[in-house]
Amino acid sequence: MGGSKRQKNKDFAVPAFGALLDASPDALLVLNPDGTIRLANAAASRLFGYPRDQLVGASHRWLLSEGFRNETSQLLEHLTAQPDEPLPPREVYGLHCDGTEFAAEMAGSLIDDGGSQLLLVSLRGTGHRKDADLREALSLLTATLESTADGILVISSTGKVAGLNDQFLKMWGIPPEYMEAGSEEPAMGVVMSQVQDPAAFMARITEVTDNPAAESHDVVDLVDGRTFERYSRPQKVGHRIAGRVWSFRDVTPRREAQEQAHQAMRDLAAQAEQLRALAFQDPLTGLANRAVFNEALAVALREPRLKSVDVLLIDLDDFKEVNDILGHQAGDDMLVEVARRLRGCTPTADVVARLGGDEFVVLLTACPDVEATAACIIRCLNVPVWIEGTMLRPSLSLGLASIGKDAVVPSELLREADIAMYAAKAAGKNRFLRFHPDMMTALVQRTDMEAALQLAVARGEISVDLQPIVSPRMGRVVKFEALARWNRDGEGIPPTVFIPMAERSGLINEIGTEVMAQSLARVAPWLRADPSRSLSVNVSGVQLLAPDFDERVLRLAEVSGVAAYQLVLEVTESVFFDADCHVIRQLGSLRQAGARVALDDFGTGYSSLGRLQDLPVDIVKIDKTFVSMVRTGNERLPILSSMINMAHSLGLTVTAEGIETREQANYLIGLECDSLQGYLFSRPEPGHRFEQALLNARQALEALAFES
Numbered sequence: 001m002g003g004s005k006r007q008k009n010k011d012f013a014v015p016a017f018g019a020l021l022d023a024s025p026d027a028l029l030v031l032n033p034d035g036t037i038r039l040a041n042a043a044a045s046r047l048f049g050y051p052r053d054q055l056v057g058a059s060h061r062w063l064l065s066e067g068f069r070n071e072t073s074q075l076l077e078h079l080t081a082q083p084d085e086p087l088p089p090r091e092v093y094g095l096h097c098d099g100t101e102f103a104a105e106m107a108g109s110l111i112d113d114g115g116s117q118l119l120l121v122s123l124r125g126t127g128h129r130k131d132a133d134l135r136e137a138l139s140l141l142t143a144t145l146e147s148t149a150d151g152i153l154v155i156s157s158t159g160k161v162a163g164l165n166d167q168f169l170k171m172w173g174i175p176p177e178y179m180e181a182g183s184e185e186p187a188m189g190v191v192m193s194q195v196q197d198p199a200a201f202m203a204r205i206t207e208v209t210d211n212p213a214a215e216s217h218d219v220v221d222l223v224d225g226r227t228f229e230r231y232s233r234p235q236k237v238g239h240r241i242a243g244r245v246w247s248f249r250d251v252t253p254r255r256e257a258q259e260q261a262h263q264a265m266r267d268l269a270a271q272a273e274q275l276r277a278l279a280f281q282d283p284l285t286g287l288a289n290r291a292v293f294n295e296a297l298a299v300a301l302r303e304p305r306l307k308s309v310d311v312l313l314i315d316l317d318d319f320k321e322v323n324d325i326l327g328h329q330a331g332d333d334m335l336v337e338v339a340r341r342l343r344g345c346t347p348t349a350d351v352v353a354r355l356g357g358d359e360f361v362v363l364l365t366a367c368p369d370v371e372a373t374a375a376c377i378i379r380c381l382n383v384p385v386w387i388e389g390t391m392l393r394p395s396l397s398l399g400l401a402s403i404g405k406d407a408v409v410p411s412e413l414l415r416e417a418d419i420a421m422y423a424a425k426a427a428g429k430n431r432f433l434r435f436h437p438d439m440m441t442a443l444v445q446r447t448d449m450e451a452a453l454q455l456a457v458a459r460g461e462i463s464v465d466l467q468p469i470v471s472p473r474m475g476r477v478v479k480f481e482a483l484a485r486w487n488r489d490g491e492g493i494p495p496t497v498f499i500p501m502a503e504r505s506g507l508i509n510e511i512g513t514e515v516m517a518q519s520l521a522r523v524a525p526w527l528r529a530d531p532s533r534s535l536s537v538n539v540s541g542v543q544l545l546a547p548d549f550d551e552r553v554l555r556l557a558e559v560s561g562v563a564a565y566q567l568v569l570e571v572t573e574s575v576f577f578d579a580d581c582h583v584i585r586q587l588g589s590l591r592q593a594g595a596r597v598a599l600d601d602f603g604t605g606y607s608s609l610g611r612l613q614d615l616p617v618d619i620v621k622i623d624k625t626f627v628s629m630v631r632t633g634n635e636r637l638p639i640l641s642s643m644i645n646m647a648h649s650l651g652l653t654v655t656a657e658g659i660e661t662r663e664q665a666n667y668l669i670g671l672e673c674d675s676l677q678g679y680l681f682s683r684p685e686p687g688h689r690f691e692q693a694l695l696n697a698r699q700a701l702e703a704l705a706f707e708s
């Protein structure tokens with residue numbers, strides 16, 4: 001039909017026009033103002049696939065794809081408005097008579113038909129060019145598809161697999177041959193076996209299949225723990241929906257990272273909660289802490305309706321010994337037990353807090369009888385408790401301070417309770433005392449004394465008393481113990497007062513050296529006369545912490561011309577339980593040099609016979625409390641005999657202290673105690689009365705020998 005020169009439109013002005021049109025390779029249509037086709041050339045008939053007589057008279061709009069059917073009227077509008085400004089060709093889609101779409105370029109011009117304007121439209125199929133573009137686009141697409149981390153599957157409108165990438169097969173673990181088989185079923189089986197909720201998975205597919213234009217996005221959980229995001233959108237060719245694209249993205253690492261982040265947030269929140277609790281709580285005992293107590297006390301003091309506010313400050317007696325001798329675990333156990341009992345006997349307390357260490361405080365408001373409560377606390381806590389196999393009786397000193405109507409600063413009330421507590425300790429421990437202004441004076445005196453002690457050595461106020469120690473078997477004095485004395489402005493301060501004070505301030509180092517130097521100087525001639533004689537000096541744990549203690553002792557002995565083996569160092573058991581291995585090393589090197597170590601006050605505190613064999617000591621000094629048990633000399637005291645036997649079996653020598661009566665002396669002689677010390681033989685005498693002390697002891701020994 002391409003070669004036909006038939007002219008259908010008889011009324012057209014230029015008869016040769018038809019032939020002219022047919023010469024063009026492009027499809028040409030002359031349109032009437034109402035859009036019907038007046039002329040169509042052979043190329044138009046070819047392009048659209050209709051015979052020319054079917055085209056003429058029909059509306060041209062049916063030759064264009066939906067969406068392009070207004071292109072001609074827009075073209076007409078433009079040409080009418082700006083006839084001198086021709087437009088570049090537009091891209092349109094035409095419709096072939098078989099229903100297929102094709103791409104084309106469209107251009108146009110106006111023809112004046114004697115008054116009415118006709119539109120000449122030319123259309124050039126660009127399918128050939130599109131093919132090349134498509135191929136290029138397709139290769140680009142394939143490259144993109146294969147490089148993407150997403151698994152992609154394209155399903156055609158008829159439900160067949162139209163395309164997929166390797167990643168899709170890899171993600172789902174589908175063998176590639178399944179896809180080549182022509183049926184989707186095996187591949188679908190692989191997919192369905194992996195999803196956690198196959199019903200929901202299928203429901204989404206059905207939903208979008210029923211609604212081809214829909215887009216969807218959901219999350220698919222797999223049985224192996226992975227998580228995929230599933231996207232689906234229609235696949236469009238131009239405006240036509242040709243199928244559906246499914247893409248899957250493995251978001252497992254992202255989900256895991258999110259979960260980890262959430263977990264971290266939860267952990268942080270829990271930690272913050274814990275920290276918050278810790279800020280108000282003593283972690284060991286679960287009691288309130290100092291901050292809570294301070295706040296509660298401040299609030300109570302601001303409250304005008306409260307008739308009374310009582311602060312009970314509690315400090316355990318000799319807690320350091322429990323810690324040192326039985327260990328920190330035992331110490332902790334004891335604190336927990338004390339806290340439990342404390343809470344038990346103060347159910348109406350506003351706050352029961354641990355201030356730190358072995359210090360506790362109870363706040364009571366509107367307590368009818370606070371003295372009764374304090375007494376009850378002392379009683380309840382003093383009940384024995386077993387800790388690490390040892391029976392302990394927690395003993396405590398309690399200071400009580402109260403206010404009636406007058407407002408007091410919280411810190412002042414606590415300070416008053418503290419002063420009362422110290423007074424209770426000084427008064428013999430295991431008791432409570434109510435604050436009294438006189439206690440302030442005592443406190444002032446104590447600080448005064450501490451200041452004076454600082455200057456005592458320099459002022460020559462420290463001196464030494466010497467007390468003989470006798471050997472009943474040899475019938476003579478074998479040893480002297482040096483005992484420190486402080487003469488403060490004519491007043492003798494007892495060592496039980498100033499020695500602990502000196503230990504706290506570290507002054508004991510200076511005082512200890514002074515005592516040793518003075519006593520060595522005094523006793524040296526006596527010592528040199530008989531190598532079996534010796535001098536005993538007391539050494540506190542603080543002194544053993546000084547790294548050069550051993551060297552200083554040996555140098556002092558050397559300067560005085562006294563052999564190291566004539567020195568005895570008296571220590572109490574607690575020095576061995578301070579974690580410091582210094583102490584053991586110091587005593588070791590002194591024993592190496594020949595000096596001996598005596599375990600002072602044996603049997604008191606928390607020491608036990610069983611521990612004796614582990615300690616690096618040569619002598620045991622039985623404390624005077626055991627000696628004082630002997631009254632008539634006829635009693636049976638297995639504790640004394642077993643102490644002495646045990647020590648002897650370990651190769652130690654035994655000294656008994658505090659012998660005041662002949663009965664005591666004879667009793668211990670009967671138990672084969674090696675040495676005796678006490679007022680019976682001689683009181684401790686000042687250095688210049690050294691000969692007198694010797695004389696006293698000799699006379700007492702003679703009297704004993706005469707008796708027996």
Ligand code: C2E
Nearest residue numbers: 483484495496499515538539540658659660677678679684
């Ligand atoms: P200690 O080492 O157990 O000394 C023995 C204490 O018992 C001395 O008390 C002594 O005077 C006393 N005493 C001796 N015989 C008898 C007696 O028959 N009956 C009674 N009731 N008591 C007797 P003192 O001199 O008051 O010393 C008390 C404590 O002070 C000493 O106990 C010792 O622990 C300490 N101390 C004394 N001087 C020094 C020192 O230079 N350095 C150190 N670190 N501590 C010292």
Ligand code: CA
Nearest residue numbers: 481538570600
């Ligand atoms: Ca001693």
Ligand code: CA
Nearest residue numbers: 600601621657
């Ligand atoms: Ca002693």
